Amino acid sequence: MISLDISILYQVILFIVLWLVLNKILFQPYSALLEERERRTSGAQHDSADLEHEGARLRAQYEEKIARARSAAASDRERILQLAREEREKTLTLARQEAEQHLGTVRQEVAAVLEIERRVAAAEAGSIAVEIASKVLGRKVA
Numbered sequence: 001m002i003s004l005d006i007s008i009l010y011q012v013i014l015f016i017v018l019w020l021v022l023n024k025i026l027f028q029p030y031s032a033l034l035e036e037r038e039r040r041t042s043g044a045q046h047d048s049a050d051l052e053h054e055g056a057r058l059r060a061q062y063e064e065k066i067a068r069a070r071s072a073a074a075s076d077r078e079r080i081l082q083l084a085r086e087e088r089e090k091t092l093t094l095a096r097q098e099a100e101q102h103l104g105t106v107r108q109e110v111a112a113v114l115e116i117e118r119r120v121a122a123a124e125a126g127s128i129a130v131e132i133a134s135k136v137l138g139r140k141v142a
Contacts, residue, residue, distance in 0.1 A: 133141040 130141055
């Protein structure tokens with residue numbers, strides 16, 4: 001059987017002193033270390049989540065800017081192509097007009113030369129006809 005004497009009181013006092021000393025030296029620092037680790041872990045997780053959200057936001061912003069830049073580039077390209085088409089049409093129209101003017105001038109010159117040649121040929125045709133008739137008839141035709 002357990003006897004209650006003064007040694008139990010000493011044991012209780014020693015237990016309380018040991019518990020206070022261990023609490024100060026071991027238990028509190030260990031608890032503080034666990035709390036700090038938990039704070040850092042959860043803080044790092046929150047920071048990681050924040051960084052992921054920021055990364056997603058920046059990616060969306062980047063993609064939006066790229067889409068706007070592509071749209072602007074397509075618009076500029078189409079505008080430049082349209083200007084080039086208009087310039088080509090102006091150049092072709094001007095070239096056609098110049099060609100038609102030149103062709104008209106050449107036709108007039110050819111018509112004038114042809115008319116001159118017809119008159120010369122008509123004048124020579126009469127003399128050639130008289131000469132041929134003279135040779136065929138063997139006498140001079142007037």
